[in-house]
Structure formats: structure tokens, C-alpha cells
Amino acid sequence: MLTDKRIRIIIGHYGSGKTEFSVNYAVKLASLGKKVALVDLDVVNLYFRSREKAKFLEGNGIKVIGGAIKASAVDIPSISSEVLTPLQDESYETVLDVGGDPAGARTLGRYKSFFIEGNYDMFFVLNANRPETQTVEKAKEYILKIQDVARAKVTGIINNTHLLKRTTVEDVLKGYDLAKKVSMETDIPIKYNSALESIASQLPLGLDGNIFPINLYMREEWML
Amino acid sequence: MAKVLMKGNEAVGAAAIEAGCRFFFGYPITPQNEIPEYMSRELPKVGGMFVQAESEIAAINMVYGAAGAGARVMTSSSSPGISLKQEGISYLAGAELPCVIVNMMRGGPGLGGIQPSQTDYFQATRGGGNGDYRVLVLAPSDVQELVDLVIEGFDLADEYRNPVMILGDGMIGQMMEPVEFKEREKRELPPKDWATTGTNGKRKPNIINSLYLNAEDLEKHNTYLQNKYNKMREKEVRVESYNVEDADVVISAYGTTARIAKTAISKLEKEGYKVGLIRPISLFPYPYDEFNKIKDDCKGVLTVEMNTGQMLDDVRIALNGRVPTYFYGRTGGMVPTPEEIVNKVKEIYGGAK
Incomplete structure (x- = not known):
């Protein structure tokens, strides 16, 4: 994580788990003593956005930047001008949690001047259990479409294949196979295999990319 | 598949x-x-x-x-x-x-x-x-x-x-x-x-x-x-019910709130409370008969909804005054938590398990 670039952009098909990964990633970075900002650029979803967890994140010393209007139920794609702060201020380790699909990635265009090769990482979150990214072809198509709209290049794949609390080791490995094939065809490395802590500890050694145990911060106790 | x-x-x-x-x-x-x-x-x-x-x-x-x-x-x-x-x-x-x-x-x-x-x-x-x-x-x-x-x-x-x-x-x-x-x-x-x-x-x-x-x-x-x-x-009546005959308090809820109620019930069971659930799946036709299974000395039926008490009317029609009814609801987009339901059930119990 510490060798990842200062600006990390998290993209992917909606429902793949970008927000859960972003929140976990930010918490972990903060626990390593870093000054972290989590920027919620999601203008696609209106529920389950990282800004909903602002209180928890701020409690972990993370700066959270969400919409320009402070209300949980605002149906307006407004983005705070404060997003520029952690992009300009190099003392911040910055995580951009981007909305799903090419539609969500459109918000990135405005920050293009910060996305200079070598200065940022853009991680593609892949979930092989999502119907729209179950094959190599479909996953590659998503990468290309999002890159076009974002005007930035994907630098790493995150295998985040899961079925929420019902995830098995087999799910993660199925996702790994898909991620590996996508990686070989695109020359984009697998950076992380993320999974619930109980699953992560059972994953075999020798996988490409690091194993990244996560907690389900975004799911209420009564949800699957 | x-x-x-x-x-x-x-x-x-x-x-x-x-x-x-x-x-x-x-x-x-x-x-x-x-x-x-x-x-x-x-x-x-x-x-x-x-x-x-x-x-x-x-x-x-x-x-x-x-x-x-x-x-x-x-x-x-x-x-x-x-x-x-x-x-x-x-x-x-x-x-x-x-x-x-x-x-x-x-x-x-x-x-x-x-x-x-x-x-x-x-x-x-x-x-x-x-x-x-x-x-x-x-x-x-x-x-x-x-x-x-x-x-x-x-x-x-x-x-x-x-x-x-x-x-x-x-x-x-x-x-x-x-x-x-x-x-x-x-x-x-x-x-x-x-x-x-x-x-x-x-x-x-x-x-x-x-x-x-x-x-x-x-x-x-x-x-x-x-x-x-x-x-x-x-x-066409469809209903899921759990532990209704034996319960001291029965929760009635549908949709999302029924799931939250289930989490509340499992918490309450761990503490020794006997709580049942009637979850209507068909709202019309309504599963009125299911409420007949509730025992006469049941302490109450708690309806939980994300409104101010609408299905509560059907619960009252079903019970016809036989058992006291209670209500817990949140509105405006607020979702009840399992703890809120747990507390409400304990209130109905009135201290004695």
C-alpha cells in the first residue's frame, strides 16, 4: 500500500465493491500513520456511499470530502470544490472513490491535470460475480470504456470477487482466475485480492498481488 | 444457474x-x-x-x-x-x-x-x-x-x-x-x-x-x-411466520423492516425472550388468519414499519381487540435499527421475562 502512488483512483462496474474497498483502504492507510483523504466522487449511487460513513472515517483521522450539499438524500450530482485540496496538497495520501461505470467516471475528467503518469494509480475493482463483468471480454470492455471517459489509465486490478457475507474461498479464486486472464491480456498487474478477513486467511500463497483483508463497513448488521 | x-x-x-x-x-x-x-x-x-x-x-x-x-x-x-x-x-x-x-x-x-x-x-x-x-x-x-x-x-x-x-x-x-x-x-x-x-x-x-x-x-x-x-x-395469501404460537410478543413487519425485526428477534432470544414474527408477503390479500395462532395471553403484537402506522390497521382488524397492539416506526427515510426494536419489545414485556 505504501508503494502505491499518492493519488489512488478506485473505479469499476457499479456494485463491484469499490466503496467498501475504498473505505477499507483509507482506514488501513490511516492506521499506518498516514494523513489520508477519502474523496467520494459517486454521482451514480444515492445509497451506500462512503460519505455516509463520514463520522466513522473522521474518527479514524481521515478527511472525508463528499457532495457540495450536506444532506444524505440529495439527488443532485454536486461535487465539493474541496476535492482539489488533497489533490494539490502533497502531504495527503488521497483515495478517490469514484461512481460506478463510465457514467460515474465522468467526474474524473475535471481533475485530469492531476493525473500525470507516475503520479497516480487507478485501480479497477473486479467482481466476477457481477453479471456484467463475468467474462474476460466484458471486463476488458469496462476497463477501456472507463479509461476513455476518465482520461486516465488503469494501473492495477483489484480482485474483489464476493457474495457479501456468503463469500467463499472458491468465489475469490474464481475471481482470481478471471483477473489473471484480464491481467495477461491487458498487461495490467493484479494489485490486490480483497476478501473478508475470515476468507483472506484461507487463501493460498503465491497469488499475484497482495491479499487485502477487509471488513464490511458499509453493510448493516441485518443485511446479508 | x-x-x-x-x-x-x-x-x-x-x-x-x-x-x-x-x-x-x-x-x-x-x-x-x-x-x-x-x-x-x-x-x-x-x-x-x-x-x-x-x-x-x-x-x-x-x-x-x-x-x-x-x-x-x-x-x-x-x-x-x-x-x-x-x-x-x-x-x-x-x-x-x-x-x-x-x-x-x-x-x-x-x-x-x-x-x-x-x-x-x-x-x-x-x-x-x-x-x-x-x-x-x-x-x-x-x-x-x-x-x-x-x-x-x-x-x-x-x-x-x-x-x-x-x-x-x-x-x-x-x-x-x-x-x-x-x-x-x-x-x-x-x-x-x-x-x-x-x-x-x-x-x-x-x-x-x-x-x-x-x-x-x-x-x-x-x-x-x-x-x-x-x-x-x-x-393467494402468502405469509412467513416464526414461533407465533409460543411467543409472548409477536412482531409483524414486511419488506426491509421484517429483516431488521429478524435480527432483533435473534438478539432477544439470546436474552431469553420469546418473540415471534408474522411477515406478510401478500399485503392484499392480507394474511389475517395467521394472527389467530397468537395465544390469548400474548403480551402484545408490535407492528414495525417505515411509516407512522399503516399496516397496523390490518393487524388490528386481524386481532379484533383480542391482544394489545403496539407500533414502532421511523419515517422520512430513516431505517429502524435492530436495537430500537429490541428496546420496544422489552418495553412491552415490562421488565418480567
Whole structure:
């Protein structure tokens, strides 16, 4: 994580788990003593956005930047001008949690001047259990479409294949196979295999990319 | 087919197509936009037709047209949009047209907000438009059940020649969950010999209509409709219940709140409380008889909803004063927590387990 670039952009098909990964990633970075900002650029979803967890994140010393209007139920794609702060201020380790699909990635265009090769990482979150990214072809198509709209290049794949609390080791490995094939065809490395802590500890050694145990911060106790 | 992860709204679209729905007419509104989005992308691939209408009223009348021609057709919206569709729903019920209508409820009244609610229970179960009619109302509490009920809903609509409403809330629509599209038995359905498909000069024209100029004829039609609703009351009641006979307190809840209630019940059980659950799946017809299983010395029935007490009326009708009733609700898009329900149950217990 510490060798990842200062600006990390998290993209992917909606429902793949970008927000859960972003929140976990930010918490972990903060626990390593870093000054972290989590920027919620999601203008696609209106529920389950990282800004909903602002209180928890701020409690972990993370700066959270969400919409320009402070209300949980605002149906307006407004983005705070404060997003520029952690992009300009190099003392911040910055995580951009981007909305799903090419539609969500459109918000990135405005920050293009910060996305200079070598200065940022853009991680593609892949979930092989999502119907729209179950094959190599479909996953590659998503990468290309999002890159076009974002005007930035994907630098790493995150295998985040899961079925929420019902995830098995087999799910993660199925996702790994898909991620590996996508990686070989695109020359984009697998950076992380993320999974619930109980699953992560059972994953075999020798996988490409690091194993990244996560907690389900975004799911209420009564949800699957 | 293996399990996949889907958002509730996407799953509605996939289930409808699975059920043979080839026509969708709608107008966007949060929190159900993924349904029209999915249908606009997927229907053309299977030879179907998606139209984003100029309004909700136009959309429901397009549904009327397609259903009258015998097609499997769906529309979806969220609370304020469903209000706009009420005239058309009344016409569909009057003209006996099968269709599936999805309502992913949000906070109200008026434009309200985009967060989840259950405030349209009265509107859905009492007939939200004019006239003495009912729609068959099904309330899923997870995404798998949503899929199953949408698919079954199309069959029920055809069987009864009546609109079927899937009453979800924003949470069910927006939530990601694993789903599976299982092989299912084909149901015997009556032929749509009433549909306006062209006479070929071989029969008299079929007429789709809800206007009756003669009072005797309209009364006869109304009696016929009521008999149909009575048949639904006999045959289509769906309910999940848990530990009802033995419980000191019974919780009644549907949809999202039923799931939260289940988490509350398992917490209470660990502390030695005996709490049951009645989860109506069909809201019309309502599972009144299930409440007869509650023992006379039950301390109370707690209804939990994301409104200020709507299904509570049906619970009171079912119990007829036999057992005290209580209510816990949140509104405006606030979702109750398991702890809040636990505390309410303990309050009803009054200290003694």
C-alpha cells in the first residue's frame, strides 16, 4: 500500500465493491500513520456511499470530502470544490472513490491535470460475480470504456470477487482466475485480492498481488 | 444457474425478462432508476420494446395498451410517480388487464425524499385510484424474493387478469445481494382470448373497456370483480411466520423492516425472550388468519414499519381487540435499527421475562 502512488483512483462496474474497498483502504492507510483523504466522487449511487460513513472515517483521522450539499438524500450530482485540496496538497495520501461505470467516471475528467503518469494509480475493482463483468471480454470492455471517459489509465486490478457475507474461498479464486486472464491480456498487474478477513486467511500463497483483508463497513448488521 | 450479485432494481429487470416480459414503459425517479436503465439496455436484445414515456401518466396508459393487446408488460416507479399512475391503475383493474407494477417506495408526502420508506401501504392495499378495486400486492424482503415474486407476479396477473403490484422500498431496490434464477415449473394459464389481437374477420372484435353506461351492467361487473378478489383472498395469501404460537410478543413487519425485526428477534432470544414474527408477503390479500395462532395471553403484537402506522390497521382488524397492539416506526427515510426494536419489545414485556 505504501508503494502505491499518492493519488489512488478506485473505479469499476457499479456494485463491484469499490466503496467498501475504498473505505477499507483509507482506514488501513490511516492506521499506518498516514494523513489520508477519502474523496467520494459517486454521482451514480444515492445509497451506500462512503460519505455516509463520514463520522466513522473522521474518527479514524481521515478527511472525508463528499457532495457540495450536506444532506444524505440529495439527488443532485454536486461535487465539493474541496476535492482539489488533497489533490494539490502533497502531504495527503488521497483515495478517490469514484461512481460506478463510465457514467460515474465522468467526474474524473475535471481533475485530469492531476493525473500525470507516475503520479497516480487507478485501480479497477473486479467482481466476477457481477453479471456484467463475468467474462474476460466484458471486463476488458469496462476497463477501456472507463479509461476513455476518465482520461486516465488503469494501473492495477483489484480482485474483489464476493457474495457479501456468503463469500467463499472458491468465489475469490474464481475471481482470481478471471483477473489473471484480464491481467495477461491487458498487461495490467493484479494489485490486490480483497476478501473478508475470515476468507483472506484461507487463501493460498503465491497469488499475484497482495491479499487485502477487509471488513464490511458499509453493510448493516441485518443485511446479508 | 450459479448465484450472481445483483442490485435489487437490476434484479427486477432480469426477473421480468426471465418471466417473458417484453414491454416496459416508464419515467425515471430515484430510487428505482436502475429498473428502466436495465430494461432500456436489455429489452432490445430479446426483441422487446422500451419506451421512456413523457410522463408517468403516459407510461401507465402505454401499459394499458400493451396489456390490452395481450403482451406481458411492466412499469416501475417510486412513490410520487406511483401516485401519478393511479388513474391508469384503476382503469387497468376496471378493464381487467394483467400487468406488473413495481413501487420502490421513498419518503413522503409530496416529493418527500429519496431514502427508503413504506408509506404507500394504504395506497397499495386499499386501491389508490377511484372505484372499488384491488390490486394483488406482494412485498419482498430480500433481493432473491424480489426476483421470485416478480416472476410469479406475471403469472398471477395473467391468471386473475388483474394488475399485480410489487411493493418494495428504496432499500430493497438499492441493495446488492446474491440471487439465483432457478428452473421453475410452468403454470397452466388461461388463454388470452380476450385480447385485442385482430379478428382476421373470424370473430367479433374484443373490446377493452372500463366504461359502463348502464348501472345494472356496472353493478354486475363490480360483483364479478369482487368475486375475483374473494378468490384471491382464498388462494393467494402468502405469509412467513416464526414461533407465533409460543411467543409472548409477536412482531409483524414486511419488506426491509421484517429483516431488521429478524435480527432483533435473534438478539432477544439470546436474552431469553420469546418473540415471534408474522411477515406478510401478500399485503392484499392480507394474511389475517395467521394472527389467530397468537395465544390469548400474548403480551402484545408490535407492528414495525417505515411509516407512522399503516399496516397496523390490518393487524388490528386481524386481532379484533383480542391482544394489545403496539407500533414502532421511523419515517422520512430513516431505517429502524435492530436495537430500537429490541428496546420496544422489552418495553412491552415490562421488565418480567
